């Protein structure tokens with residue numbers, strides 16, 4: 001019996017819509033299923049989009065997509081209870097078209113991208129929470145929803161982190177994600193008059209400012225980073241925390257942003273702004289979060305569902321990998337259609353493409369990053385050490401002047417940082433970063 005579609009894509013996020021768009025442009029009868037009432041409503045990013053892979057699908061994406069601001073400056077630093085230590089990176093090349101990165105709000109961008117796929121010929125159906133994959137032995141024959149099976153030779157799983165459809169199947173045999181390799185992102189969006197926003201953040205019209213912080217503001221044991229991104233007339237403020245550390249320290253997730261926004265360095269910049277949106281989402285990043293395989297008989301897995309979020313404490317990038325892996329899955333499905341063969345060996349082209357593009361290396365080569373990133377000293381002892389040191393270096397106590405080496409020793413003592421730990425952690429960070 002003939003299949004209902006040439007390909008089925010589950011999830012209209014960046015990965016799924018990119019895949020469906022490429023498939024539709026390749027003349028494929030593709031079904032794109034989304035559980036949200038509209039693509040994007042369920043999705044959440046910080047979010048800075050390094051989206052130039054989109055140019056392959058939509059050459060004018062920078063003019064047409066509902067983007068917020070193009071990034072001109074990135075600030076990185078450490079917050080402790082009463083201080084902020086940071087450095088800014090500003091690059092004139094970032095302020096020229098084609099821009100390297102944009103702040104985005106996913107409810108807008110994802111709806112737009114999904115509708116581009118629809119305009120190219122994909123069948124987009126929203127409000128459809130796919131219940132499970134239709135397995136026939138080790139082959140995926142399509143998807144099941146509401147007791148109905150929709151079939152296709154190829155199904156692309158792009159249903160994001162914590163993929164319900166993959167967990168407990170040959171794709172991810174374990175029925176749940178590991179708490180150690182999982183982060184929880186919480187985010188609030190504040191409305192701010194664009195002129196006031198530009199004055200507060202020192203940017204011009206259309207220009208954007210991004211900042212990411214190691215957060216030494218929480219009770220000991222909580223390992224978390226914060227972000228603040230400027231949008232057109234809003235500011236996105238959020239925290240990404242190691243899930244295990246929240247359980248262990250018994251800290252409620254909703255307190256994280258609450259505490260961050262009261263920090264003096266943050267509070268004055270969102271003063272008077274109105275909360276308009278909030279959300280939370282899991283992130284399962286890095287090599288440890290990969291599925292058992294990226295392809296099999298009749299299936300491929302792309303984007304967050306495959307663990308393709310690069311997060312090393314300095315950057316978090318997942319949307320670019322979602323777009324790229326969505327495109328690679330679609331290219332593979334097009335070739336499989338041509339060959340009338342969607343077996344695991346044919347769809348192995350997808351994994352080869354991920355390898356050739358250097359995507360797998362991006363994750364494999366940074367496998368040790370989690371060990372560095374989730375070192376409790378980075379969230380308690382080192383922020384305290386840095387604060388003590390900079391108070392000594394930049395301040396004036398009225399007492400005798402101290403050599404920098406004495407200030408370092410004094411800060412180490414105050415923060416309880418032995419030299420051996422400092423050298424070991426510094427060396428390991430240099431190796432893994």
Ligand SMILES: Cc1cc2nc3c(=O)[nH]c(=O)nc-3n(C[C@H](O)[C@H](O)[C@H](O)COP(=O)(O)OP(=O)(O)OC[C@H]3O[C@@H](n4cnc5c(N)ncnc54)[C@H](O)[C@@H]3O)c2cc1C
Nearest residue numbers: 011013014015035045046047048130160185303304318319
């Ligand atoms: C707090 C936070 C900050 C982040 N910041 C950044 C950033 O600044 N830059 C960056 O590049 N990345 C960032 N990321 C990561 C980025 O959001 C993800 O990598 C990206 O969204 C992955 O896209 P995706 O299409 O794979 O998955 P998703 O965006 O999660 O999309 C999956 C889609 O599948 C749908 N779906 C799920 N299950 C089903 C089902 N059963 N049936 C039908 N549909 C289903 C969902 O509704 C959703 O639309 C951040 C993530 C978080 C949580």
